[in-house]
Amino acid sequence: MDRIKEQTSLIFRFVHWPLIARILVIIFVINITFGFLIHFIEPAEFPTIFDGIWWAIVTTATLGYGDYVPVTVTGRSLAIILILFGTGFVTTYFVSLAASAIATQNDYLEGKVDYRGSEHIIVIGWNERVRETLRQINSMSNKPLSIVLIDSTLEKNPLHDQNVHFIKGNPCYDQTLLSANVKSAGFVVISADQSKDEVQADMNSVLTLLAVKGLNPDVYTIAEILTSSQVINAQRAGADEVIQTNMFTSYVMTNSMMSNGMSNTLLTMLDQLKGSKLKYLEVEKDMIGTTFEKLSNQMLQKKILLIGIKRRGDTMVNPPLYTLIQADDCLLVIKD
Missing domain, CATH: 3.30.70.1450 (Regulator of K+ conductance, C-terminal domain)
Incomplete structure (x- = not known):
């Protein structure tokens, strides 16, 4: 009874292996089995077991070198079975391998793969300000930076060619932040959600900030707040730095009204400070x-x-x- 249970357990574990691993194991078993059989059927043509295994691998791979060829009816019948049976598994293996590679690539693009690095920058939210911020960060750094983008509205990574890892999900949820490995992050930047009104966007930013600090109290966090009344709440939630976007915008507009053309001057000055x-x-x-x-x-x-x-x-x-x-x-x- 124990032996039956042990065998059943082995079969159960094998069935639950990844598909590619199972097919690869079956291919090896087929090649070794047919290699042994052809050696014993035609020892003159296949002097060693290794010669038989070599012939089986070459046959299932459809290479057909012709260095070892069965000559008897039994040997050729075995070869036909191997071609029909083994080649199908080899083809299935390569098709599965290609499909797996494509699926993995799609998972990366769609934000379904967890990030495993450390000391990275997590950027929460996506808008044109974030796009420009990431562009400037990459242009100022002498070495590639590890950046993780979290957003629930994007269908796929908008910057997959710029060393940005995408995580799709709600940043208020622990699982989303853990997928971005927030516990090992160096910086977290929270951008205001432009699709919501200012008060609701700030409430979401504060809630996200609480979730981040709950998982990693030591990470340096920068939060964008749109309304002045929520600045104190962001500081209470643990923000190391609060960016009041609307306040900066109002300063620029005021200076432009008092001194025409000042907005371009300020933009030029800030642009020159990048270096x-x-x-x-x-x-x-x-x-x-x-x-x-x-x-x-x-x-x-x-x-x-x-x-x-x-x-x-x-x-x-x-x-x-x-x-x-x-x-x-x-x-x-x-x-x-």
Whole structure:
């Protein structure tokens, strides 16, 4: 009884193997079996078992080298059976292999394959801003970046030729985020859903932010918020940085009304900053007590442009020249 159960278990496991693996095993069994048989039927023509197996493989592969040929009626009958039986399995194997490759490629395009890398950038949501952001990120980086795009509305990967891995699904669900391997991500960028009204889009962004931080509290997260009333909620949800898109747009529109043509100037200025880095620098000990004017001149000699100071959460752009640098300040600079 135990032996029957063991045999049944082996058959059950074999039946549940991938189709390609099962066909490949059957092909090997057929070639080895017919190789043994032809050796014993015609030992003169097939001196060794290996010669028989070689003949079986060449026959099922439809190569037909002709170096080993059966000459007896029994041997040729065996060859006919092998051609009818074995060649069919070989053909099925290659067809299945091609179909599997196509299915895998389609799964990648349709966002059905989990991402296995680490220290990658996860971008949630798809719109023209995201497209331009990814284009600029790739153009600024000296090496290819690992980017995972999550969206529930796309049918297939819109940037499959730009080293972007696509995950189709709702980013509010843990399973979708886990498919993007959020626990090993370096950055998460949440873009506002333009298909919804501003309040609903911000609520979805905050909900997504909570899901991300619940799975990986340490990942640096940037959230786009459209309404000022939801900024505090995004910060409560754990956003490391909040981008107020509408606020930036209103600033540009206001400056354009006050000074015609300013929008193009600002766009050109920001475009030229792509090759440089707008960043904060920690204050060094020898800088403490130095005036903004003196420190600015010193940093210019190092090709660093000092444009402001961040002090206790407030940023001062172009402060008075006599402003003294304090120990807890951060220096806002443009650095190559």
